[in-house]
Amino acid sequence: MRIGEVARETGVSVRALRYYEEQDLLPSERSAGGQRRYPASAVDRVRLIQQLFAAGLPSRSVREVLPCVYSGTVTPGLLDHLEAERARISERITDLLAARDRLDTVIANTRNPPAECLHPRD
Incomplete structure (x- = not known):
């Protein structure tokens, strides 16, 4: 998925998605043309990030929590x-x-x- 698609699906701004990437919260790959590409799972991940931020967790804590959510440990x-x-x-x-x-x-x-x-x- 391209960054604009993730933004539309989640209601999160492109700027916020770039911030998530800078904070190591949202991984992406680059296309040959240098465009960000996200897996389809990025939509659920962004929604989870939004929920954790809404709960008041800082990005440092969100970064620690995300791997645990997916690994279960x-x-x-x-x-x-x-x-x-x-x-x-x-x-x-x-x-x-x-x-x-x-x-x-x-x-x-x-x-x-x-x-x-x-x-x-x-």
């Missing part, structure tokens, strides 16, 4: 790191849910204000 140190990242993500989810619940309350009170919030009209 993880070093004890990396496993500790992944468990810590998972705990951090779970905490963020809890915080986001609490923020959403608070917004739901504000929205509900705005649409149907409690009697004590109603101001009498003159």
Whole structure:
């Protein structure tokens, strides 16, 4: 696949794909004309990279995790790191849910204000 095809399939910019390649996250080969060529598996790999970035992992951690995803083996140190990242993500989810619940309350009170919030009209 060419870089533009991977970008279209994943919704990731060509610039981001080049960055992934520079960070050793996404391997490519060069054609005789010097164009990047990616295997069909690059689409799934880019989606995984996006998920790991969205979870807050830095590129260094993503670089460590990717081989483990595909081989199914993880070093004890990396496993500790992944468990810590998972705990951090779970905490963020809890915080986001609490923020959403608070917004739901504000929205509900705005649409149907409690009697004590109603101001009498003159």
